[in-house]
Amino acid sequence: MRISVIGCGYLGAVHAACMAKLGHVVTGFDVDKEKIDALRRGEAPFFEPGLPALLTEVMATGRLSFSDDPAAVAGSNVHFVCVGTPQVSDGNAADMTYVDAAVTSLLPHLADGDLVVGKSTVPVGSAERLAEQIASTSPGATLVWNPEFLREGFAVKDTLHPDRLVYGVPEGDAGARAVEILDEVYAGPIAEGTPRIVSDYATAQLVKVAANSFLATKISFINAMAELCEATGADVTHLAEAIGHDERIGRRFLNAGLGFGGGCLPKDIRAFMARADELGVDQALSFLREVDAINLRRRSRMVTLASEELDGTLEGRRIAVLGASFKPNSDDVRDSPALDVAAKLRELGAQVVVTDPEANANAKARQPQLVFVESAEDAVVDAELVLLLTEWPEFVQLDPVALAKLVDSPRMLDGRNALDPSAWRDAGWTYRALGRGKH
Ligand SMILES: NC(=O)C1=CN([C@@H]2O[C@H](COP(=O)(O)OP(=O)(O)OC[C@H]3O[C@@H](n4cnc5c(N)ncnc54)[C@H](O)[C@@H]3O)[C@@H](O)[C@H]2O)C=CC1
Numbered sequence: 001m002r003i004s005v006i007g008c009g010y011l012g013a014v015h016a017a018c019m020a021k022l023g024h025v026v027t028g029f030d031v032d033k034e035k036i037d038a039l040r041r042g043e044a045p046f047f048e049p050g051l052p053a054l055l056t057e058v059m060a061t062g063r064l065s066f067s068d069d070p071a072a073v074a075g076s077n078v079h080f081v082c083v084g085t086p087q088v089s090d091g092n093a094a095d096m097t098y099v100d101a102a103v104t105s106l107l108p109h110l111a112d113g114d115l116v117v118g119k120s121t122v123p124v125g126s127a128e129r130l131a132e133q134i135a136s137t138s139p140g141a142t143l144v145w146n147p148e149f150l151r152e153g154f155a156v157k158d159t160l161h162p163d164r165l166v167y168g169v170p171e172g173d174a175g176a177r178a179v180e181i182l183d184e185v186y187a188g189p190i191a192e193g194t195p196r197i198v199s200d201y202a203t204a205q206l207v208k209v210a211a212n213s214f215l216a217t218k219i220s221f222i223n224a225m226a227e228l229c230e231a232t233g234a235d236v237t238h239l240a241e242a243i244g245h246d247e248r249i250g251r252r253f254l255n256a257g258l259g260f261g262g263g264c265l266p267k268d269i270r271a272f273m274a275r276a277d278e279l280g281v282d283q284a285l286s287f288l289r290e291v292d293a294i295n296l297r298r299r300s301r302m303v304t305l306a307s308e309e310l311d312g313t314l315e316g317r318r319i320a321v322l323g324a325s326f327k328p329n330s331d332d333v334r335d336s337p338a339l340d341v342a343a344k345l346r347e348l349g350a351q352v353v354v355t356d357p358e359a360n361a362n363a364k365a366r367q368p369q370l371v372f373v374e375s376a377e378d379a380v381v382d383a384e385l386v387l388l389l390t391e392w393p394e395f396v397q398l399d400p401v402a403l404a405k406l407v408d409s410p411r412m413l414d415g416r417n418a419l420d421p422s423a424w425r426d427a428g429w430t431y432r433a434l435g436r437g438k439h
């Protein structure tokens with residue numbers, strides 16, 4: 001198959017490389033020339049484990065190329081739309097300008113029989129609108145909605161071996177033909193037994209936001225329990241373990257702490273609420289307002305705990321922050337809880353020194369007033385308080401005995417319930433964590 005991928009960010013660059021790995025001939029197009037130049041050199045423009053090696057491997061086959069020229073997509077038969085859908089600056093809705101621009105730039109290059117495959121996360125109803133637009137200029141082309149469920153940090157594995165495939169197709173022959181073509185595109189995962197669900201446009205678009213809403217709700221549920229644990233002296237990590245043994249509940253996504261961030265869960269639940277509002281069914285999703293509120297409360301709780309640890313005075317106090325990315329194994333700082341807390345502490349007068357194994361540069365671009373250093377050891381020198389805000393393995397494995405010698409006062413606030421409290425206490429630290437014991 002000849003495939004084009006429009007938008008080569010966290011989703012698109014991985015998708016393009018994985019499609020080439022599956023044996024297709026792929027052209028990646030992005031309007032960001034710097035990103036395209038890096039990809040052309042075989043360099044991943046962001047940190048994603050496994051992507052650099054995959055790029056090297058598939059570019060050597062000659063099956064993968066990149067361009068910043070929209071005309072480069074001509075000649076491909078399947079066009080994946082992978083551009084961003086961030087939150088609008090003045091509200092909660094998804095900003096559809098990038099998707100609209102991508103489809104508009106694609107239209108002049110579409111041929112009869114081509115498939116346009118939407119992968120971006122969009123408000124339900126977008127596919128129907130875009131299908132009409134495509135039909136008005138290229139009636140021989142068909143739109144499919146094929147949402148993506150990959151996780152950053154596992155993006156290559158999740159794309160090559162997805163846990164399910166969802167196709168939203170139009171009715172009739174065009175839909176049936178679209179299914180056949182997509183089955184050919186995903187022949188590799190399908191041969192491995194990946195389940196595939198074929199449905200209509202509306203369902204396919206809703207599946208994506210429903211999945212992210214469920215995940216966000218699960219995290220906020222355990223963080224609500226963490227609030228109860230803080231009020232009662234209970235331990236949320238034991239609670240999560242105990243309820244997680246019930247297979248109907250499951251242990252995954254029950255890690256209490258600073259809550260969810262990133263370029264997806266927060267903006268997706270807000271955009272979903274905004275869309276429900278437009279559809280007149282806002283009450284159906286009113287619980288997501290609470291999910292969002294619980295999530296944001298964890299960040300302010302962390303700031304309060306930091307202040308309490310320092311006897312109510314943040315002004316001029318030296319605080320080390322371990323972690324800036326929204327989760328480990330990613331350099332993504334979009335809506336990062338860690339960076340948010342670090343910025344707030346600085347705003348309140350603390351001298352904050354931040355370190356992250358991969359996200360320092362991205363974090364500095366967003367919060368240039370913060371001080372960034374290269375290692376945890378550098379960050380904690382003379383610190384009166386250390387905050388673990390992103391549970392990178394290198395932070396979780398830090399030696400509390402060695403670190404105690406570098407700090408001014410051995411006080412640890414664990415924002416991710418990632419450390420072994422007794423190891424830190426035995427090394428002379430005051431250890432506190434979100435949702436663990438009475439604060
Ligand atoms: N990042 C993730 O883990 C996942 C993201 N998604 C969804 O995928 C979409 C993309 O997300 P990310 O890759 O994270 O965003 P991103 O911001 O990393 O990448 C978007 C890319 O699109 C490019 N772009 C913008 N307008 C364009 C145009 N008109 N033509 C060509 N390229 C254009 C940008 O330059 C950028 O490189 C979003 O809707 C997101 O919700 C879905 C599943 C996973």
Ligand SMILES: O=C(O)[C@H]1O[C@H](OP(=O)(O)OP(=O)(O)OC[C@H]2O[C@@H](n3ccc(=O)[nH]c3=O)[C@H](O)[C@@H]2O)[C@H](O)[C@@H](O)[C@@H]1O
Nearest residue numbers: 148149150151152219253254255259260261262264326327
């Ligand atoms: O739509 C998307 O873009 C993607 O969003 C999430 O993936 P991702 O944002 O990469 O990261 P997650 O692993 O879901 O973590 C999201 C946030 O939740 C937090 N989290 C996760 C799990 C948990 O138990 N507790 C918790 O606080 C993480 O620290 C992180 O800040 C979904 O997991 C993917 O399935 C989806 O495709």
